[in-house]
Amino acid sequence: MRIRIRFSKHGKVRFTSHRDVARIFQRVLRRAGLPVAYSQGFSPRPKIAFGLALSTGHESEAEYLDIDLDPERTDGLEMGDLPARLSNELPEGMAVTAAVVIDRRTASLQQAVTSCTWQIDVVDTDANTVAGAVARALAAETLVVTRERKGREVTDDLRPGVLSLDVEGPVEAEEDEGSRVRLVAELATKPRALRVSELLGALDPPLIEHRVLRLHQWTTNETDARQRSNPLNAAASALVGAT
Amino acid sequence: MSLWPRLENLLPQVQKPARYIGCEQGAQAPTHGAGIVSWLLTYPDTYEIGLPNQGLQILYEILNERDDAAAERAYSPWTDLEALLRREKIPLFSVDTHRPAGVFDVIAFNLSAELTYTNLLNCIDLAGVPIHSTARADSEPLIGVGGHCTYNPEPIADFVDFVVLGDGEEVVGEITEIVREWKDTGRFDGSRRSVLRELAKVAGVYVPSMYQVAYDGAFIAEVTPRFADVPATVEKRTVADLADWPYPKQQLVPLTEVVHDRLSVEVFRGCTRGCRFCQAGMITRPVRERPAEQVRTMISDGLARTGYDEVALTSLSTADFSGIRQVIGETISDAGCDQVSVALPSLRVDAFTVGIAAEIQRARRTGLTFAPEAGSWRMRQVINKLIREEDLYGAVESAYSQGWRRMKLYFLTGLPTETDEDTLGIAELARNCVALGRRHHSSPSVTVSVGGFVPKPFTPFQWFGQNTVVELSRKIGLLRDDLRQNKGVQLKWHDPKATLAEGITSRGDRRLGPVIEYVWRKGGTFQEWSEHFNYDLWLEAMAASGCDVDWYVHRHRTDDEVLPWDHLSAGLHKDFLWQDWRDSLNELGLEDCRWTPCYDCGACTGYGIEHVVASTSPPAGGSQGTGVDLSQGGAVPVVLGKRPRAESNGDDPQPRRLVGVG
Structure with missing residues (x-):
């Protein structure tokens, strides 16, 4: 079981x-x-x-x-x-x-999850700067980064993995700390999981993360790619279907 | 009061941040305030090393059970966080509620290794407290230390306010009461001196500033109390009955990886095997066993509460616990414990032990560790580790035949009277073990781990001049050359330079304070860690402070020399230790005293208690403590491939004081 x-x-x-x-x-x-x-x-x-x-x-x-x-x-x-x-x-x-x-035949979490929604608070910046960086990223055809992998330089285009990116607005901060702005992003996990830190580093200007919260993990319905669900509902409905 | 809001911004920048968050199962958030003495129990090394420390956990619980005390914990921050703390001017903090260390009434350190002394200074400094006890204000915390190193606290005498000798269970309460009174009266100007004087009157508490050291040239003439009401000799504390102290009751379960990440249950304290190099065995006497029934309860309650799947039965020689069979039998047959494994960290070398190991490690038979300590029977008589080659080979054969493939053997080099023949005996033993293994496996492996011997206070070897770095390196070189052609034997050794630094602090006096301070000021922290250990810095510090390495480390002491710790007592008569040193040089072994007449070492008589053992007959197996005549080559119950017999093989009931002498 x-x-x-x-x-x-x-x-x-x-x-x-x-x-x-x-x-x-x-x-x-x-x-x-x-x-x-x-x-x-x-x-x-x-x-x-x-x-x-x-x-x-x-x-x-x-x-x-x-x-x-x-x-x-x-x-x-x-x-x-x-x-x-x-x-x-x-x-x-x-x-x-x-x-x-x-059901034991339910796809594993690693296989099933296709994207995650993140709440990202960035720090030492203001809402206008963030809005500009986000707009530029969304308008761009590609978001190319180079990174080192097993000693070799690899280039990656992050843009297809950015499924959504919105500026939610400023967040109240402690007195002695820099101002904060909240973003919400849906980032793909296939073919590989796009990390929040990679996205922030690829923006122009790059943004500095303060607090990051994963809000959702999503699975995609195998027959209808537009229908997404969380791993619990997907698995539970699959079980109902199976019995 | 919490530093957490400032800390949490730094933690994303450091390695393994989970070390600094607390939140362990069993962690407490005690109430602080007037009438409550706050203790910060600090381990001056990393969280991974310090968290499992049982002594610290025991005191944490005992103090927090009191209405007038609150105890939290702290550990040395790793170098990355330390740099950030200093940059941001954030002090050392407790991991429980993240309070600054400087607001506690007492900061108490557990000292288990001499090379942590520079970390002790670093923690005091990070707490925002002056490192010298004389510079501390009435409002500042008292700095206390306890643990095995404190049997010679003289090298750190300048930095600590009080030292606890021996078991801490009872004395922490007595200290709390004195500090509480001090706190109640408002810690008025000049009151620090008087509270220290009160503490000096508590049995087991040594206040270095209440004693004066007079020198006679390089030698100590005498150490005398400054006041008539301060005792001339400080005796260690001994808890008479472990059954009264079933702690820790709520062992901390860390959220991140630590060493010894398992349940620990202490089955007895003290050891009477009498290994002459072993400070722990000498200073923790007499033997006090925990009742087997209580051990069982602590295991089953502990496993259920923590969710651990491994329990270690701790002591200095767990196979000697007279209730061992009962406890292990019941633990592994317990229905709820089907996936539980039992670890015996200090194994005696004999087939009986392997039999026990076979019972408890039915699944994971990967490696087994033995500590013969020396390579020849002559050498083992000198150090009183009375394991004959037959014992070792019996154990090894038995282990290989029952499925183990890897053996680890621990040895010391640089022992008194050691010849090259003795040293090379280590290689010979290892080769023979591999040969035994070949009968059972195609590629048996034996790892030989060699440590340089450091003479310790309150042992018969406290008068012995430690081997030089050159000599230790030469001996390791001999072994390396000798074992070069041998497949199956891996040689590992401890850095002789680190052995030297340990030797400096082990038997030093108060004149070493500036040396430790120098090393710390030049950034020499985490000296236990090979990547941070700085040999040249220690030599530089010795030279700068006018201290001669040869005089402190390599010189043999004489009978009439006043040793720096002579005004402290571990309960052992000095003439017993001296006689044992002479016996050692004459290659005379001394049997375990639990089942022989008393040698009058002083450990029992001084406290009006006897060794507490559950069984009147010695545990089975092995040649030591069984009454078997070793000089006559008495039979050892080695059973190969089958379960060893449980009964003693001691046919010769005649107790003998001295054994050996070919």
Whole structure:
């Protein structure tokens, strides 16, 4: 039996890495007494699968995790209690916000997610500068960056990965800190995940990130590319279809 | 009060920022205020090294359980964050509520290694507190230290206000009460001196500024208290019964990777094996076992609460724990513990131990570590590590036959009376282990790890002149040449230069204060880390301070010399240590005293308590402590391929004081 959960990550705990979060969940699942299935072999590992890594320092409303449960021990498992049961064991700043049973044939999170929506606060700038940078980027045919990969210079066009980019306006800041402006962007994850820092660096002028929050991860309906959904709804409806 | 809003803007710029956020399971956010003494328990190395420290966690809980105390934690920031903190003028902070270190009443450091002394100074400085105790104002925190290094705190005497010797469980409460009174009376001008004098009267607390050192040329003439009500000798503290202290009850579970990332349960404190190089074994006597039942409860509660899948049973020699079979048997058969592994960090070298390891590591049999410490039986009698070659080969054979492929062997070099033959014996042992492994596997591997020996205070070797860098390097060179042709043996060694720096601080006196300060001022922090260790800086500092390396490190001390720590006591009689040093030079081994008559080392008698053991018969296996006559080559219960027998093989009930002498 496979379940998919959504969780959030806010505040101090945002400085934990993707690997840290994996370790945290392994322990949280044990503490919560969930009947997690283990791999066979010399070093048994819990069968859990994460989606796209969240950069260390970024916050999120929409992280996902697939967990395989041992079918022989799932009697009496109340899916409705699961978010509270797991949130109870998570560190401050992390909470499970939803949980559903999914079909084992459901595409993995890595495969299914095609884009993410980000809320990006940039700092030491003003709304006009940001608006100009965004307008130039959206009007451009290409947004070419060169980066080093395995010791070789690679050029990439980021423009196709920028599905939307909007300026939301100034954000209130502390007295002694520079002014902040909020952007909302939908960035593609296929063929590779476009990172927020790459986008900001490619703008003219480049912008400096202050706080970044992942708002959504999106999957695309296989038959209708215009219909997008979040990984929970997509998986749950697939399950309904299958049974 | 929280520095978090300022810190969080810096953390995106540093490596591993999760080290600075706190938020661990078990972390506390205690209330501060009037009538509450605030302690900042600080480990002067990185979070990854310091977080698992059990001593610090035990005191954290004990203090926070008190109504009149609040304890938080701090660790040395890595160099990248330190640079940012200094640039932004942000002080050292607690990871619990991110309070500035300078607002705490007491900043208490755990000192486990001498090379962290420059980090101690750096932390005091980052806290915004003057590094010299004499320069501190009444309003500034008291700087305290505890841990194994504090048995010779003289090199850091100028920088600390008070030192705790021995177990901290009880004494932290007594210190709290004195500081609370000080706090209640408003810390008026000049009151710092009087609170230090009050602390000096607490058993186990040493206040260096209350003592005067008189010199006779290069030598110490005497160390005397400045006041009549300050004790002439400071005795260490000893907790009589571990059962009264089942801590940590809520072991911290970090959110990021640390060393020893697992549940730890201390099964006993103290050790009577009597290895003469081992300071821990000498200063933590007598042996006090935790009741097996309590160990079981701490394991099952701890695993359920933390979600860890590994538990380490800690002590100085866990296979000696008399309840070992019961505890391991029950832990691995416990229904809820199906994926749990048990780690025994300090393994004795014998087949019994391998049998235990086989029981608990049913799955992951990758590597096993043994510490024979020396390459020849003669040398092992000198250091009183009474492992015969048969013991080692029995253990290794048993391990290979039961599925292990990699052995790690720990050795010391630079030991008293060591000859090249003894040193090369290390290579011989390693080669023979590989040969045993070939019977079972096509490519067995043995890693030989060699450390340079540093003589430590309160051991029989405290009078021994440490080997020079040149000599240690030559010995390592001998081993390297000898093992060059041997496939299957990997040689690793500790940098002899770092061994020298440790030697400087290990047995130094108060005149080394300026040396440590010099190294710190020139940026010599994180000296435990090879990428930061700066040998030349230590030599430069010694020269600049007029201290002679040869005199401090390489010189043999004599019977009549006043040692810098003679006014402190680890409970051991100095003449016991001297006799043991003479026995050592005569190659006389000394059996474990738990099952033999008392040697009157002083550890028990001084405290009116005896060794606390759960079993009147010694644990099975091994030649040490079993009453087996080693000089006659008594049989060791080595069972190959099968489970070793649980009973002792000691047919000879005659206790003997001295064994060996060919």
